[in-house]
Amino acid sequence: MSLFDDLLKRRQREEEGKSENRLPAGQSLTNKFPVLTYGPNPKFDPATWDLRVFGEVEKEMSWSWAEFIALPTATITCDIHCVTRWSKFDTAWEGVLFRDFIKLFGMKDTTKFVIAHCDYGYTTNLPVEAMMEDDVMLTYKYDGKLLEPDHGAPVRTLVPKRYFWKSAKFLRALEFSAVDKPGFWERNGYHNDGDPWKEERYGRRWGF
Numbered sequence: 001m002s003l004f005d006d007l008l009k010r011r012q013r014e015e016e017g018k019s020e021n022r023l024p025a026g027q028s029l030t031n032k033f034p035v036l037t038y039g040p041n042p043k044f045d046p047a048t049w050d051l052r053v054f055g056e057v058e059k060e061m062s063w064s065w066a067e068f069i070a071l072p073t074a075t076i077t078c079d080i081h082c083v084t085r086w087s088k089f090d091t092a093w094e095g096v097l098f099r100d101f102i103k104l105f106g107m108k109d110t111t112k113f114v115i116a117h118c119d120y121g122y123t124t125n126l127p128v129e130a131m132m133e134d135d136v137m138l139t140y141k142y143d144g145k146l147l148e149p150d151h152g153a154p155v156r157t158l159v160p161k162r163y164f165w166k167s168a169k170f171l172r173a174l175e176f177s178a179v180d181k182p183g184f185w186e187r188n189g190y191h192n193d194g195d196p197w198k199e200e201r202y203g204r205r206w207g208f
């Protein structure tokens with residue numbers, strides 16, 4: 001297929017997306033899978049990697065890689081929307097649904113926010129209701145294969161209903177909190193909620 005055909009096809013899909021109300025305002029469609037990472041990719045060692053939950057939970061716990069991939073999984077096909085204005089339709093993921101995951105340790109009623117902590121200190125925050133949506137997962141497979149390092153290996157969160165910066169790559173811990181703790185981009189100019197359907201791209205910088 002020529003580049004021109006490819007472009008035409010994408011444009012056509014984009015128009016369809018708009019008419020189906022599937023493409024949020026200000027977004028364009030891509031068939032590629034762009035990579036957006038602040039900083040380097042961490043090195044993944046399955047022998048030492050772990051994933052931890054802490055804060056307002058009944059029981060603080062952690063999982064090794066072997067323990068984590070033994071948990072029951074689900075598959076989700078969803079659209080993703082990046083605040084830098086690309087969207088991608090029909091992305092296919094496999095992982096542990098957040099709703100199922102919390103049953104393993106019990107979330108206290110005092111939890112109002114969930115903060116994802118990643119290697120090298122990237123964090124992102126969401127109200128617990130946003131995490132409880134039925135399409136939120138801790139994913140480790142994209143398109144049937146283990147996640148690529150560029151896309152967050154070994155495990156990332158997937159929160160399809162928010163801009164993609166809320167889907168934390170290189171996840172190492174989830175913090176359950178009674179108070180909100182704006183994350184890396186939320187403290188650096190992005191909106192605290194990041195709902196693409198409300199075009200919540202930018203927030204106020206702290207101190208302005």
Ligand SMILES: Nc1nc2c(c(=O)[nH]1)N[C@H]1C(S)=C(S)[C@@H](COP(=O)(O)O)O[C@H]1N2
Nearest residue numbers: 034035036037038118122151164165168169
């Ligand atoms: N740990 C970590 N997670 C991250 C980021 C990051 O820099 N570090 N970038 C975020 C941003 S801004 C986006 S758009 C998506 C990009 O995911 P992708 O590279 O798989 O497309 O990851 C998000 N999660």
Ligand SMILES: [Mo]
Nearest residue numbers: 036082083165
């Ligand atoms: Mo992003």
